[in-house]
Amino acid sequence: MRYAMAIDTKKCVGCADCVVACQTENMVPIGYCRDWIVEVTDGTYPQLEIEIRSERCNHCDNSPCVRCCPTGASHYVEGGIVKVTQHKCIGCGACIASCPYDARYSHPDGYVDKCTFCDHRIKLGEQPACVAVCPTKCMYFGDLDDPNSEVSKVLKKRKYKSLIPEAGTRPHVFYLI
Amino acid sequence: MAHKRRDFIKISSLSAAGLLFGAHQLRSARPDFNKTPFSNMRPVGSVRTSTYCEVCFWKCAGWVYKDQEGNIKKIVGNDDDTNCNGRLCPRGTGGVGMYYDQDRLKTPLIRVAGADGQQTFREASWDEALDVVAKGLAKIKQEHGAECTALLTHGSGGHYFGTLLKAFGSGNIAAPSYAQCRGPREVAFIATYGEGLNSPEPTDIRDTRCLVLIGSHLGENMHNGQVQEMSDAIDKGATIITVDPRFSTAASKSKFWLPIKPATDLALLLSWIHLIIENNWYDEEYVEKYTYGFEQLKQHVKSYTPEWAYGITTIKPDVIRETAREMANAAPSVIVHPGRHVTWYGDDTQRLRAVAILNALLGSWGRRGGFFVPEKAEVPDYPHPPFPKPARTWRDAMDGKFRLADLALANGVCEATIPSVRMDCHIKGWIVNGTNLIMTLPDKQKTLEAIKSLDLLVVVDTMPMEITGYADVVLPECTYLERWDDLRIVQGRVPNVALRMPATDPLYDTKPAYWIAKKLAGKMGLGDYFAWENFEDSLDWQLKQIGSSLDEMKRIGVKNLPREYGPLYFQDGEDKEFYTNTGKIELYSTAFAEEGFDPLPVYTPHQEPPAGYYRLNYGRAPMHTFSRTANNPNLTDLMDENVVWVNPKVAKEWGLTAGQEVYLQNQDGVVSDFPIKVRITERIRFDSVYMVHGFGHNHKQLSRAHGRGASDSQLITRVLVDPIMGGTGMRGNFVTFRFEKESEVES
Numbered sequence: 022m023r024y025a026m027a028i029d030t031k032k033c034v035g036c037a038d039c040v041v042a043c044q045t046e047n048m049v050p051i052g053y054c055r056d057w058i059v060e061v062t063d064g065t066y067p068q069l070e071i072e073i074r075s076e077r078c079n080h081c082d083n084s085p086c087v088r089c090c091p092t093g094a095s096h097y098v099e100g101g102i103v104k105v106t107q108h109k110c111i112g113c114g115a116c117i118a119s120c121p122y123d124a125r126y127s128h129p130d131g132y133v134d135k136c137t138f139c140d141h142r143i144k145l146g147e148q149p150a151c152v153a154v155c156p157t158k159c160m161y162f163g164d165l166d167d168p169n170s171e172v173s174k175v176l177k178k179r180k181y182k183s184l185i186p187e188a189g190t191r192p193h194v195f196y197l198i
Numbered sequence: 199m200a201h202k203r204r205d206f207i208k209i210s211s212l213s214a215a216g217l218l219f220g221a222h223q224l225r226s227a228r229p230d231f232n233k234t235p236f237s238n239m240r241p242v243g244s245v246r247t248s249t250y251c252e253v254c255f256w257k258c259a260g261w262v263y264k265d266q267e268g269n270i271k272k273i274v275g276n277d278d279d280t281n282c283n284g285r286l287c288p289r290g291t292g293g294v295g296m297y298y299d300q301d302r303l304k305t306p307l308i309r310v311a312g313a314d315g316q317q318t319f320r321e322a323s324w325d326e327a328l329d330v331v332a333k334g335l336a337k338i339k340q341e342h343g344a345e346c347t348a349l350l351t352h353g354s355g356g357h358y359f360g361t362l363l364k365a366f367g368s369g370n371i372a373a374p375s376y377a378q379c380r381g382p383r384e385v386a387f388i389a390t391y392g393e394g395l396n397s398p399e400p401t402d403i404r405d406t407r408c409l410v411l412i413g414s415h416l417g418e419n420m421h422n423g424q425v426q427e428m429s430d431a432i433d434k435g436a437t438i439i440t441v442d443p444r445f446s447t448a449a450s451k452s453k454f455w456l457p458i459k460p461a462t463d464l465a466l467l468l469s470w471i472h473l474i475i476e477n478n479w480y481d482e483e484y485v486e487k488y489t490y491g492f493e494q495l496k497q498h499v500k501s502y503t504p505e506w507a508y509g510i511t512t513i514k515p516d517v518i519r520e521t522a523r524e525m526a527n528a529a530p531s532v533i534v535h536p537g538r539h540v541t542w543y544g545d546d547t548q549r550l551r552a553v554a555i556l557n558a559l560l561g562s563w564g565r566r567g568g569f570f571v572p573e574k575a576e577v578p579d580y581p582h583p584p585f586p587k588p589a590r591t592w593r594d595a596m597d598g599k600f601r602l603a604d605l606a607l608a609n610g611v612c613e614a615t616i617p618s619v620r621m622d623c624h625i626k627g628w629i630v631n632g633t634n635l636i637m638t639l640p641d642k643q644k645t646l647e648a649i650k651s652l653d654l655l656v657v658v659d660t661m662p663m664e665i666t667g668y669a670d671v672v673l674p675e676c677t678y679l680e681r682w683d684d685l686r687i688v689q690g691r692v693p694n695v696a697l698r699m700p701a702t703d704p705l706y707d708t709k710p711a712y713w714i715a716k717k718l719a720g721k722m723g724l725g726d727y728f729a730w731e732n733f734e735d736s737l738d739w740q741l742k743q744i745g746s747s748l749d750e751m752k753r754i755g756v757k758n759l760p761r762e763y764g765p766l767y768f769q770d771g772e773d774k775e776f777y778t779n780t781g782k783i784e785l786y787s788t789a790f791a792e793e794g795f796d797p798l799p800v801y802t803p804h805q806e807p808p809a810g811y812y813r814l815n816y817g818r819a820p821m822h823t824f825s826r827t828a829n830n831p832n833l834t835d836l837m838d839e840n841v842v843w844v845n846p847k848v849a850k851e852w853g854l855t856a857g858q859e860v861y862l863q864n865q866d867g868v869v870s871d872f873p874i875k876v877r878i879t880e881r882i883r884f885d886s887v888y889m890v891h892g893f894g895h896n897h898k899q900l901s902r903a904h905g906r907g908a909s910d911s912q913l914i915t916r917v918l919v920d921p922i923m924g925g926t927g928m929r930g931n932f933v934t935f936r937f938e939k940e941s942e943v944e945s
C-alpha cells in the first residue's frame with residue numbers, strides 16, 4: 022500500500038475549492054491552510070503560459086520532517102502518510118524549517134499541523150476532501166501499488182513531474198503536465 | 199419625505215447589547231473548530247439536511263453537515279444533482295461563512311432622526327418594523343396608486359415579495375441580473391431562435407468538440423456545471439478557442455487564444471460568419487431546413503473579410519481563418535458560447551445576435567455537443583387568488599423604448615423613480631431584496647437620485663450593505679442555511695427539483711423571506727395570497743402534485759424526473775417550428791426590422807481610451823460572488839481585496855511597482871474611494887486594465903470588506919444603453935492612475 026495523489030495542471034483552474042473544503046473538513050482555522058494554490062506565468066504578451074497547481078504535503082518517502090522531529094510526533098502511518106501526533110508535538114518548529122515545500126504550519130493551539138491525505142476519510146473508503154470537491158476533477162488519489170487505481174492509471178498514461186525532486190525527498194504528490 | 203437622506207448612514211445601534219433573542223445569542227458566532235474532536239465531523243451517523251446553495255444563481259444542491267452540538271460544519275454537493283454532480287464550487291463550500299459572519303444583520307431596524315437631527319437606525323421588533331412597511335405601502339397606494347411600488351431582487355426571496363407586490367397591484371419586479379447582465383443575450387436568442395437561454399444555459403459542453411469563449415472567463419466565473427463540463431471537454435481533447443484581451447485562466451487552457459483589441463468582438467464574429475459562408479463551411483441542410491434570411495445574411499457579410507477584421511481586432515487573418523475552420527470541422531458539436539455578463543458596449547444585443555447566427559450556421563442549436571433542448575419540472579404554484587392588473591408599469595415611463603426587453607429593467611425601474619415631465623406616476627416605494635443596488639447598478643449617482651425621490655425604501659438582506667444605509671426599514675433575513683425556501687426548479691438535461699430546508703434555527707432575530715412576505719401580506723389585507731399555514735405544507739402540497747413528498751425530499755434532496763417532451767437533441771430531418779415570426783431560426787430578424795433596428799448585425803466602432811487612459815475591464819474571481827461574498831470569513835480568507843492588473847509596459851511608463859497602491863480616476867474625473875494594489879502582469883493587454891468586481895466597499899459595518907480594494911462600479915459612470923432592450927453597457931469606461939487622492943471623498 023502506497024498512497025499518492027496526481028493533480029492535472031491542465032485542468033486545475035485555481036479556484037481554491039480544495040482549500041476551503043480542506044478547511045471545513047479538517048477544522049483548519051481561518052487564516053491557515055493545509056493546501057494552497059500556486060500559479061506560474063511564463064512568457065510575454067501574447068506568448069504566454071500558465072501552470073496552476075494545488076499544493077500540499079507531498080507525503081515523502083524520505084521525509085526530513087520525520088527525521089528531524091525530536092519527540093517522534095512526526096511519523097509515518099500505513100500507506101506512507103506522514104502525520105503529526107498532536108499531543109506529542111511540542112511545537113518546536115524543526116519540521117517546519119526542514120520541509121522544502123513549506124507544507125507545515127504552526128496551529129494556534131500549539132502544535133504543528135499539515136495535510137493528512139484525509140486518512141480519516143480514506144479509512145472509510147472516501148476520497149480526500151479536496152479530491153472529492155474539485156469541480157474540475159483534476160485530482161486523482163489512490164494506491165500506487167495497485168495498478169488499477171485511478172492514480173496509477175493516470176500516471177501511466179500521462180507525463181508528470183514532482184516538485185523539487187533535487188531535494189531527494191521522494192514526494193508522492195505528482196503533477197500531470 | 200420628512201427627513202433629508204444623508205449620503206450615507208451608519209447603522210449605529212447594532213452594537214447595543216442585550217437585544218438579541220433566542221437561544222443562539224449565548225453561542226459564540228463561530229464554533230471553536232479546534233475543540234471539536236475529529237470524530238464529530240464524520241458524515242456517517244451525523245445529521246445531514248438538504249439545501250441548495252444561495253451563493254450564486256446556479257443553485258447547486260447539497261447537504262449541510264452538523265456536529266453533535268448542532269453547529270454547522272460543512273456543506274457538500276448532492277451527488278444526484280445535475281447542477282453540481284456532488285461538487286460545490288469554492289463559494290458553495292465556503293457558504294458556511296454566510297452563516298457565521300458576525301457582521302450579519304441581526305434585528306429589524308427603523309430609520310429615526312435623533313435629538314441632534316442626525317439620522318440613524320434604531321432596533322425594532324418585527325411587528326413594529328412590518329407595521330411601518332405596511333403603512334408606508336398603504337400610503338403610497340392612497341396617494342399615488344399601488345403601481346407606484348417596485349421590487350428589485352436577486353435570489354430566492356424574489357418570489358415571495360413578487361407575489362406580495364403583484365397582489366398589491368404592482369408589476370414592477372426587476373432583477374439586475376437582466377439589464378445589467380444577461381438581458382441582451384436573451385433578447386438576441388429570442389429574436390433568432392424564438393427562445394432565450396435562461397439558467398443554467400443549455401450548452402452541451404461535456405460532449406462538445408469545440409468550445410468558443412468570447413470574453414467569457416469560465417473557471418474564473420465558477421458557473422459550476424459549466425466549469426465541470428469544460429474540464430470534461432479538456433479530458434476528451436476538445437478544442438477551446440478563447441477571445442479575450444486578457445490571458446484568462448480559460449485562455450491558458452485553450453488551443454487558440456485570440457488577444458483581441460477590446461470592444462471589437464463584433465468585427466471578429468462577422469468575419470467568422472463571412473468565412474463560414476464564403477467557404478461553404480456551414481451546415482447546408484440545417485440552414486436550408488430551419489433558417490430564414492440566409493441570402494440576406496450572405497450579402498450582408500460580403501465585405502467583412504478577415505483582412506478587414508484584422509485592421510480592427512488586431513487578430514491576424516490566418517488566425518481568424520484557422521479558428522473558423524476549426525469550428526466548422528467540429529460542427530455541429532461546437533458551441534460559440536453566448537456568455538453571461540454581456541452588457542458591454544451598448545450594441546450587445548447585436549453582438550449576441552452574431553453569436554446566435556454563427557451557431558445557427560454551424561447547426562449547433564439542438565445538436566449533441568452544441569445546445570441541448572432543456573426541460574424543466576412543471577410544479578404548480580400553491581393555489582392563490584388571481585393577481586389584479588397593475589394600472590401602469592415602468593414601461594410607461596420609457597416612451598415606448600425597449601419594447602423587446604422580455605423582462606423588467608432594474609435601471610428602468612430606477613429611471614421611472616426619478617421624477618420627470620414624461621410621467622404622471624413615479625415609483626415611490628422600493629423593496630430591495632438580496633441585491634446591493636449601489637454596487638450593482640452602474641451610475642451610482644443616478645441610483646442615489648432615484649433613492650432620494652422615494653417615500654419608502656425597504657431593504658431585506660442578510661448583510662448590511664451600502665444599500666441598507668439608505669433604507670427606511672431594514673429587515674434582516676436569515677441565511678439560506680437557516681430557512682425553508684421554494685423548491686429549486688431549473689432547466690437542465692432532465693427536469694428536477696431540489697429541496698432547501700433549515701439546517702438549524704435562525705441566528706439572531708432574523709427571519710426567512712417567505713415569513714416576512716406572509717406577515718406583511720397579513721397586515722396589508724392580502725393574506726389570501728399566502729394561504730398556507732406552515733410553509734412546509736405548501737412545499738409538501740407542491741411535491742405531491744409531482745408524485746413526491748416532503749418526507750421523500752428530506753431524504754434525497756434532489757429528485758430527477760423523466761423527460762417529458764422528447765429527446766435531448768433534434769432528430770435527423772425532424773420538422774421544427776421556432777417561436778419567431780417566420781417559424782424559422784431567423785438569421786435575418788423580422789422582429790428587429792419591425793422595431794426599426796438592424797435586422798442583421800452591423801459593426802460600429804466604439805470609443806477608444808484617450809491618451810494616458812486604459813479601458814476598464816472587470817470580471818470575476820472563482821471564490822467570490824460580488825457583494826454577496828465580500829465579507830464572508832471563509833472566502834475573504836482566500837481573497838480579501840482586488841488588485842488592478844497592469845501590463846509591464848504600462849507599469850514602466852508610469853513607474854509603477856508591484857503591490858504599490860494607486861487610486862484610479864475615470865474619464866469623468868471620478869476617483870476610486872480607496873486605493874488599489876497594482877499587479878504587474880503579462881496577462882493583460884497594454885490598452886486596458888482589469889480588476890475583479892465586487893470590492894471596495896465603503897460600508898464600515900462590513901468589517902472584512904470595508905476599504906479593501908477598489909470598486910469598479912464606482913468608476914463606471916459612462917453607461918452605454920442598448921437601444922434594443924435597455925441593457926446598461928459598462929465597458930466604455932477608461933481609467934488612469936493617481937498617486938494621491940486630492941480631496942478626501944466622504945464615505
Ligand code: SF4
Binds near residue numbers: 034035036
Ligand atoms: S479545487 Fe481543483 S480546480 Fe480548484 S484549485 Fe483546487 S485543484 Fe484546482
Ligand code: SF4
Binds near residue numbers: 139
Ligand atoms: S488530502 Fe485532506 S488534509 Fe490533505 S490537503 Fe486534501 S483535504 Fe486537506
Ligand code: SF4
Binds near residue numbers: 255258286
Ligand atoms: S456554483 Fe457555487 S456558488 Fe453557485 S450555487 Fe453552485 S456551489 Fe453555490
